Amino acid sequence: MASLVTCPHCGPRPKEEFTVKGAALPRPDPDASPEAWVDFVYLRDNPRGAYREYWHHTSGCRRWLVIKRDTATHEIYTTSDAAGHRGEVTP
Amino acid sequence: MSAYRVTQHAALADRKPVVRTGVSLEALAEGTVLHLLARPNTALPEIIGDAALSGLLLRSVSVGQWFAVGRVALRYEDLDAIQQKLKPVADVVDQSHGRVGILVRGPHATHVLAKGTAIDLADATFPVGQSSTALIGHIAAHITRTEQDAFELLVLRGFAESLWDDLVRMSLEFS
Ligand SMILES: [Zn+2]
Numbered sequence: 001m002a003s004l005v006t007c008p009h010c011g012p013r014p015k016e017e018f019t020v021k022g023a024a025l026p027r028p029d030p031d032a033s034p035e036a037w038v039d040f041v042y043l044r045d046n047p048r049g050a051y052r053e054y055w056h057h058t059s060g061c062r063r064w065l066v067i068k069r070d071t072a073t074h075e076i077y078t079t080s081d082a083a084g085h086r087g088e089v090t091p
Numbered sequence: 092m093s094a095y096r097v098t099q100h101a102a103l104a105d106r107k108p109v110v111r112t113g114v115s116l117e118a119l120a121e122g123t124v125l126h127l128l129a130r131p132n133t134a135l136p137e138i139i140g141d142a143a144l145s146g147l148l149l150r151s152v153s154v155g156q157w158f159a160v161g162r163v164a165l166r167y168e169d170l171d172a173i174q175q176k177l178k179p180v181a182d183v184v185d186q187s188h189g190r191v192g193i194l195v196r197g198p199h200a201t202h203v204l205a206k207g208t209a210i211d212l213a214d215a216t217f218p219v220g221q222s223s224t225a226l227i228g229h230i231a232a233h234i235t236r237t238e239q240d241a242f243e244l245l246v247l248r249g250f251a252e253s254l255w256d257d258l259v260r261m262s263l264e265f266s
Contacts, residue, residue, distance in 0.1 A: 014209045017231075059225065060231075
């Protein structure tokens with residue numbers, strides 16, 4: 001895992017300041033099938049490579065972030081405030 | 092009437108100021124700390140006028156969040172007035188007993204703090220007036236550069252003694 005995470009609000013910070021909150025998946029519509037919701041709530045891929053996660057800057061600004069990173073190379077591609085991703089649903 | 096009285100006890104009451112060569116530690120008197128929580132797009136000037144009326148200084152905490160700090164404890168009536176005044180813009184949470192101030196002062200202050208935090212405290216990136224929340228060791232603290240050589244740390248009360256003792260050790264090389 002990358003050692004330095006650049007928070008969009010606080011700048012580069014050690015990963016110890018953050019809490020990983022799991023895969024950032026598009027949320028199903030409220031009336032989606034039970035199967036779609038079970039998939040969204042419980043089922044996770046464990047990819048080797050590109051991954052998109054919620055991270056919480058627990059010991060900093062305490063904002064929720066969406067971080068795109070690579071689980072194999074530890075590279076972080078983008079970090080952004082999760083508020084900007086509000087309302088993302090499956091097409 | 093209860094046999095038990097509420098007693099006032101400053102979190103760092105038994106920690107005497109530490110004066111070393113080029114850096115000193117001082118526990119600040121427990122005055123006023125108000126946590127202001129507004130919408131993310133709320134700009135500083137929008138609320139600064141109101142808080143400044145009561146002689147409080149505003150310190151940035153996060154997106155749409157500020158600490159309004161003062162050296163003296165405000166009376167309930169004054170707190171209530173601030174809360175009413177800010178209501179359209181921000182919610183106010185009284186943190187006066189929840190967060191404790193520690194002043195780290197001196198030309199070696201940045202050197203001491205750099206042992207515990209990843210923030211770049213250089214003049215150019217962290218000028219006077221700048222605030223940020225970050226880990227100092229394993230304890231989260233709100234750091235403000237109040238003067239060229241002075242940093243005010245606001246830490247949760249329960250962690251105050253621990254952070255103080257850490258700072259004592261971090262500054263040992265200047266004793
Ligand atoms: Zn942050």
